[in-house]
Amino acid sequence: MKTLRGMDEFVGTGALIRLILRRDRVVLPTWIVLPALLALSIEASFAHLYHTPTLLQAFANEVASNPAEVALLGPVYAPTLAGITAWRWSMLTVVLIALANLFTVTRHTRTEEESGRRELLGSTMVGRYAALTAVLIVTGVADLLSGLLVAGGLIGIGFSFAGSCALGLSVAAIGWTFAALAGVTAQMTESAGVANGIGGALLGLFYLLRVVGDMGAYSGLSWLSPVGWMRFVRPFAAERWWIFALFIGLVIVFCVCAYMLAARRDLGAGLLPPQLGPATASPSLRSPFALAWRLQRGMLFAWVTAFAVMGIAFGYVAKTVADQLSANPQMLNLFAHMGPNVGPGYGFFTLALEIFGEVAAAYAILATLRLRSEEVSGRAEPLLANAVSRSGWAISHLMFAAFGPAFVLTVFGLTAGLTYGMSQGTMGTTLLRVLIATLAYLPAVWVLAGTTMLLFGLLPRVASFLSWVVLMVCLLLDLGGELQQVSQAVLNLSPFPHVPKLLVSQASALPLVALAVIAVAFTLVGLVGFRQRAIG
Amino acid sequence: MFFFMTSAISVSGLIKSFGRTRALDGLNLLVRTGEVHGFLGPNGAGKTTTIRILLGLLRADAGSAQLLGGDPWRQATQLHRRLAYVPGDVTLWPNLSGGEIIDLLGRLRGGLDPRRRAELLERFELDPKKKARTYSKGNRQKVALIAALASNVELLILDEPTSGLDPLMEAMFQQCIAQERKDGRTVLLSSHILAEVEALCDRVSIIRSGRTVESGTLAQLRHLTRTSILADLAQPPSEIASLPGVHDVQIDGTRLRCQVDTAELNEVLRHLAALGVQSLISQPPTLEELFLRHYQANPRASSEPMEVSR
Numbered sequence: 015m016k017t018l019r020g021m022d023e024f025v026g027t028g029a030l031i032r033l034i035l036r037r038d039r040v041v042l043p044t045w046i047v048l049p050a051l052l053a054l055s056i057e058a059s060f061a062h063l064y065h066t067p068t069l070l071q072a073f074a075n076e077v078a079s080n081p082a083e084v085a086l087l088g089p090v091y092a093p094t095l096a097g098i099t100a101w102r103w104s105m106l107t108v109v110l111i112a113l114a115n116l117f118t119v120t121r122h123t124r125t126e127e128e129s130g131r132r133e134l135l136g137s138t139m140v141g142r143y144a145a146l147t148a149v150l151i152v153t154g155v156a157d158l159l160s161g162l163l164v165a166g167g168l169i170g171i172g173f174s175f176a177g178s179c180a181l182g183l184s185v186a187a188i189g190w191t192f193a194a195l196a197g198v199t200a201q202m203t204e205s206a207g208v209a210n211g212i213g214g215a216l217l218g219l220f221y222l223l224r225v226v227g228d229m230g231a232y233s234g235l236s237w238l239s240p241v242g243w244m245r246f247v248r249p250f251a252a253e254r255w256w257i258f259a260l261f262i263g264l265v266i267v268f269c270v271c272a273y274m275l276a277a278r279r280d281l282g283a284g285l286l287p288p289q290l291g292p293a294t295a296s297p298s299l300r301s302p303f304a305l306a307w308r309l310q311r312g313m314l315f316a317w318v319t320a321f322a323v324m325g326i327a328f329g330y331v332a333k334t335v336a337d338q339l340s341a342n343p344q345m346l347n348l349f350a351h352m353g354p355n356v357g358p359g360y361g362f363f364t365l366a367l368e369i370f371g372e373v374a375a376a377y378a379i380l381a382t383l384r385l386r387s388e389e390v391s392g393r394a395e396p397l398l399a400n401a402v403s404r405s406g407w408a409i410s411h412l413m414f415a416a417f418g419p420a421f422v423l424t425v426f427g428l429t430a431g432l433t434y435g436m437s438q439g440t441m442g443t444t445l446l447r448v449l450i451a452t453l454a455y456l457p458a459v460w461v462l463a464g465t466t467m468l469l470f471g472l473l474p475r476v477a478s479f480l481s482w483v484v485l486m487v488c489l490l491l492d493l494g495g496e497l498q499q500v501s502q503a504v505l506n507l508s509p510f511p512h513v514p515k516l517l518v519s520q521a522s523a524l525p526l527v528a529l530a531v532i533a534v535a536f537t538l539v540g541l542v543g544f545r546q547r548a549i550g
Numbered sequence: 551m552f553f554f555m556t557s558a559i560s561v562s563g564l565i566k567s568f569g570r571t572r573a574l575d576g577l578n579l580l581v582r583t584g585e586v587h588g589f590l591g592p593n594g595a596g597k598t599t600t601i602r603i604l605l606g607l608l609r610a611d612a613g614s615a616q617l618l619g620g621d622p623w624r625q626a627t628q629l630h631r632r633l634a635y636v637p638g639d640v641t642l643w644p645n646l647s648g649g650e651i652i653d654l655l656g657r658l659r660g661g662l663d664p665r666r667r668a669e670l671l672e673r674f675e676l677d678p679k680k681k682a683r684t685y686s687k688g689n690r691q692k693v694a695l696i697a698a699l700a701s702n703v704e705l706l707i708l709d710e711p712t713s714g715l716d717p718l719m720e721a722m723f724q725q726c727i728a729q730e731r732k733d734g735r736t737v738l739l740s741s742h743i744l745a746e747v748e749a750l751c752d753r754v755s756i757i758r759s760g761r762t763v764e765s766g767t768l769a770q771l772r773h774l775t776r777t778s779i780l781a782d783l784a785q786p787p788s789e790i791a792s793l794p795g796v797h798d799v800q801i802d803g804t805r806l807r808c809q810v811d812t813a814e815l816n817e818v819l820r821h822l823a824a825l826g827v828q829s830l831i832s833q834p835p836t837l838e839e840l841f842l843r844h845y846q847a848n849p850r851a852s853s854e855p856m857e858v859s860r
Contacts, residue, residue, distance in 0.1 A: 128644075128683075204683065205644070291647025293678040299650060300657040309643065392641040396694065399605045399635040399707075400658040403627040549607040 023277075026140035030148035034122050038152075045114040046156050049107045049185050050163035057099045057171060059497035070095060077101070081335040082362035085225050086369070091251035096173045100181050100249045106493070107185055108241050109217070111160065112192040115153050116213040119196035122149040125206040127281060146197055146276055150269070157189030177250035184244045187261035191240045192217070194268030201275035204283065211316050217241075218320055222327055229334050240264060302402050302410035309388075310381060310414045317377050317422045321370070325426040328366050329433030329448075332359045336438075359434060360517035363448060367517075370426055371455030371510060372489060374419045378463035379481050381414040386470055386477050389549060404545050408467075412537065415463040420456055427452030451516035457529035458509035462488070464536030471543030557616070558583045558705050558736040559604060564613035566599055566760075573599045575760035576613065581738055586731050588747040588754035589740040592845040596760040597740045598638060601709050604738075605635060618705060631660055634698035638709040638740070640690040642682035648693045649678030655697040667700040673722050687714035699726055706730060706737045712746060724749055744837045756844045763844055768837075775835040775843060776809040779818070784826030793818060 035042070064070045074093030077083045090101045123145055126132040132145065165182030169175055195216065199209040220239040227236025228245075236242030240261065247257045298304055336359035385408055388394045397407055431448035435441040465484050469477035488508040494500035495511060505511050509532075512525040559581035566574040574596045581587040591597050602608045604617050606626030615622050620629045642651055649671075656662030671678055676692045685693065691714045698706055712720050720743070727737060727750050741747055747754060748768065755765040764771055776797065781787075783804045790806060791799045795814025800807040810818045812835075822830075 289681065290679040291650060291681050293647070293649040295650040295653030295657075299654050302658070305643075305654060308646065392637070392639060393643060395607065395637055396635065396640075396655060397658065398607060398626075399630060399633075399637075400655060401627055401631040401660060402658055406627075546609075548609065550602070 023141040023143040024147055026135075026138070026144040027147045027151070030122075030135075030140065030144050031152055034148055034152045037122075038118065042118070042152070042156055045110070046160045047163060049103075049111060049160050050167045052107060052110075053099065053103050053164050053181075054167050054171070055499065056103050056493075056497065057095065057168070059494075059499045060098055060102070061095055063498060064095075064098075067094070070098060074098060081229065081338045082365050084228055085331055085335060085362070086365060088224065088228050088245045091245075091248045094250060096168070096177055096250040099168075099173075100177070102497075104181075104184070104244055105221075105241075108188055108221070108244060111157070111185055111189045112217050113214070115157065115189045115193040116196045116199075116210060116217070118153050118156075119149050119193050120200050120206050120209045120213070122152075123197070124200040124203070124209045128204065128206050133281065143273060143276060146200075146272060150193060150197060153193040154190055157186040157193065160189065161186030174250060176253055180247050180253040180255070181249035183258060184247045184249065187258055187265075188240060188244055190265045191261055191268070194265045194272065197272035198268050198275065201272055201279065207313070211313075215316070215320060218324070222324070225331065226327065229331055302397065302407045303413065305397075306384075306410040306414060310384060310411070310418070313377075313380065314414065314418050314421065317418070318425050321374075321422045321426040322429045324370065325429030326433050328363070329430035329435075330437070332362050332430075332434045333437035335359060335362045359438070360447075363430065363434070363451065364515050364517050366430075367452060367455060367515075368492070368510065370423075370452070371458060371513065372485070372492070374423050374426075374455065375459045375462040375485055375488070377422060378415045378419045378459050379466050379485060381418050382412065382463050382466040382470065383478050383481060384414075385411050385467075386474065389474070392550070394549060398549060405541055408541055408544055412463070412467060415467070416460060419459045419463070420453070423452050423456060423459070424449065447517060454516050454526060455510075455513050457526050457533060458513050460533035461509040461529050461536070464533035464540070467540035468536040468543070469540070471540030471547070474547065556583050557581060558618055559587075559738060560614075560616045561600070561604070562614055564600065564603065564615060565611045566596075566603060566608065567611055573760055574603075574610070574613075577757060577760055578762045578765070579755055579757075580765070581736060582753075583736050584731070584734055585752040586727060586737040586739060586750050588751035589738055589757075590742075590747065590754055590841065590844075591757040595757045597757065598709055599760075600757075601635075601707055601738070601740065604707065605630070632703055633705040633707060634659060634701045634703045635707045636691070636694045636698050636709060636711045638711075638713060640687075640694045642685070642690055642693060644683035645681060647679055647681055648676060648685065648689070651682060651693055652678065652697045652700070655694075656701050659701045659703065661702070662697070662700040663702060667696065670696045670700055670726075673726075674719060688716065688719065691715060692719070695723065695726075699730070704735060706735060708737065709740045710742065711739070712741070712743060720746065744841060748837055756841070758844065771840060772835055773812050775840050776811055777815055777835065778809050778833045779806065779822075780831040781806045781822055782828040782830075783822065784828060787822070787825055790818075790821065793821060 060070075064073050071093045074090045074097070077087075077090050087101060087105045091097055092100075126135070126145065135145075161182035161184075163182075164185055165178045168178035168181065192213065196209070196213050199212045199216075200206075202212070203209050220241040223235045223239035224242040224245070227233050227239070227242055236246070243257050243260055246254060248254055299308065385394075388411075394407065398404060427449035428445070430452070431445035432441075434448060435444035438444055462481075462485060466477065466481040469480050473480065488510060491500055491505055491508040492510060495502075495505040509529050512529060514520070514522050514525060557580055559579060561577060561579040564574045564577040564579075565572070577596060577600060579589070579600065589597055589600075599608065603610050603615055604622050606622045606629070609623050617629055618632055622629060642648075646654075652667065653662070656667070674692045674696060676689060676696065680689075682690065682693070691711065695711055698708070712723050715723060724746060727739070730737060731750075731752075737750075739747070739750060751768070753765070753767050754771065756763050756771075783806060786804055787801060787806045790796055790801075790808065793814070794817070795811035796818060797809040797811075798807075806822075
């Protein structure tokens with residue numbers, strides 16, 4: 015009797031799986047094949063650049079002696095083509111596959127509840143656990159497929175069977191971990207945005223634990239992080255299969271938590287009881303901008319906090335990096351070629367800033383896309399049917415796309431400059447130089463925000479999707495440039511390569527001005543388009 | 551010229567297509583200043599599309615629309631200062647309280663009357679402290695209604711404003727609209743609740759498939775419909791079916807049942823009187839019949855829209 019009632023809670027899972035497959039029929043296959051495509055293209059470029067074992071060994075030595083690379087991507091375990099491909103591919107894929115799983119699970123659980131669609135489904139023959147189970151099955155199978163494609167592709171080009179399988183399985187394991195994690199965060203809050211935020215913050219934390227762990231001083235920290243475990247599998251370098259037991263254990267723990275929470279709570283509710291608000295609006299809530307501030311401030315604070323933590327950590331790590339590099343005359347020589355007075359610490363920061371500049375662009379896109387989500391949900395309509403002009407409303411949110419990243423990058427520059435400057439004993443100049451170099455990324459970030467506004471104004475239906483595609487293309491161009499797979503002309507399509515690396519080279523204002531002008535032009539065209547088109 | 555100055559909304563020949571679907575197909579609508587105008591039609595007839603064009607959220611493909619003497623697309627922002635709108639499907643910001651949203655919408659319109667706000671909160675029994683995510687459909691509707699009614703505006707555009715309200719609140723809403731009319735405000739009321747339309751509206755427009763099929767006062771519309779007749783006569787009414795305006799004839803000996811166009815009623819009664827009427831029951835058309843007739847697919851609707859107000 016008890017089992018029968020238990021099974022009832024899963025009724026409808028099959029139907030919901032088909033619904034998920036129908037709704038995600040484009041996105042799901044995209045992220046399933048992406049890790050395999052990345053792996054093959056990385057393999058191809060390394061095979062082209064380092065075509066003898068000697069060259070590969072030299073490259074591996076170079077990475078091992080460069081703590082900046084070790085910090086960002088982890089150590090190279092095997093100086094072979096397979097080992098180096100696995101090294102370059104893993105950390106990139108972790109972020110991709112973890113976010114894909116987080117967003118997919120949240121989209122089919124908490125977003126459905128928040129929008130009220132789950133209520134309609136819940137009244138039909140759909141059990142309490144069906145939605146969670148359906149999305150966990152879909153993501154679980156998708157992750158496995160993704161891993162199989164990676165393994166199959168690498169075996170196909172002649173990599174070792176065991177290593178390819180270990181690498182493929184590691185991406186599946188990361189996917190399962192973050193899908194199960196999202197299953198838990200989706201139960202905890204009433205808002206899908208907050209659920210994704212918590213998941214994203216944990217991904218950042220896990221990545222940071224691995225960075226600090228791989229820097230050597232506290233190597234135990236990597237063991238606290240699934241991102242660290244992925245490297246510890248050591249594909250192509252005496253694979254350690256038992257690591258997968260850790261992943262499976264963690265996935266089981268997360269799943270048990272998710273189902274326990276799902277069993278106890280009411281539909282639509284989170285863990286915290288809803289709070290009462292004020293009966294009257296504060297006198298300041300009287301403009302579209304005041305409303306935009308209310309709607310965007312949570313996200314802004316979250317990003318500022320995340321960047322402050324990252325800044326402190328990277329500033330701190332930079333000192334260790336610099337010390338290790340200083341003991342390596344070959345690397346010092348390399349940095350000397352980059353420009354006059356290039357310290358090893360600055361070289362490290364230059365690499366880190368490229369990444370954080372692109373992450374800040376993701377925030378700018380999110381802040382701009384708030385316009386679209388307000389429009390789609392119907393909340394823009396009562397405002398625009400009020401004495402609020404379309405431009406006024408759009409600009410109220412664009413302020414956050416413009417000044418939000420400025421704030422976030424300033425905080426990163428200040429915290430990173432502060433911890434690095436303190437450890438160097440050259441507080442004043444270091445702080446200032448790191449801050450200015452960070453802010454140099456602002457115009458490039460604005461170009462992405464401008465592109466998003468352009469799409470919102472002219473192609474509203476696909477604006478959200480295309481905005482993320484544009485950022486993705488920029489990231490891939492960046493990788494292609496690093497691996498010398500893409501010509502400089504193509505590379506120049508992305509705004510990021512134009513940003514002057516102020517810590518290691520001469521300042522030049524022209525590219526910054528040009529990027530800012532492009533960003534403003536895109537935004538203006540987007541605004542004009544938005545004023546002309548239908549709402550909704 | 552005088553004619554236009556006294557119309558709050560005047561729309562003629564409005565056309566709007568979404569892809570291959572023609573949502574509005576030459577729609578006409580005239581709302582006079584100071585009247586409560588019922589805007590009726592089956593689901594998908596184009597009511598909300600018309601309202602969204604009037605609010606400048608959509609641009610019409612062809613035809614003309616005048617709102618408070620201005621162009622609803624080009625002068626949207628200035629015109630919106632003088633009107634308040636309640637959407638049919640109210641979505642609110644989940645993390646703002648009801649009170650905050652009422653204040654915000656009112657202030658964006660140029661301020662709202664705090665005494666009226668307090669009075670309406672009490673009458674509609676809405677707790678303004680609750681976060682919008684916890685409100686039911688009816689309570690979300692109340693937030694939008696209170697924000698609109700507490701504003702000092704000339705024109706109210708209400709798109710099925712009572713669809714989530716309970717009967718008590720519905721009665722409260724009717725009182726409020728009656729008061730608005732007394733204060734000289736113009737109301738465009740899209741509604742499916744016939745009792746509400748009958749109680750509140752001075753004139754109504756019925757649209758179907760993007761066209762206006764009827765427009766006028768309820769009395770005038772009634773005039774266009776049929777009266778049902780049940781009569782016992784002295785002799786069988788054999789020729790009755792050939793008279794103009796007589797429909798659905800059933801003859802059972804000397805007993806006659808039929809439907810008569812109200813315009814032809816006098817002629818038909820004269821004919822019956824000649825046959826010798828022994829008993830007669832006549833029923834005027836109910837509002838339901840009136841609307842059902844217009845809502846259902848009807849060949850007459852495909853002919854020219856009828857304007858009976860003049």
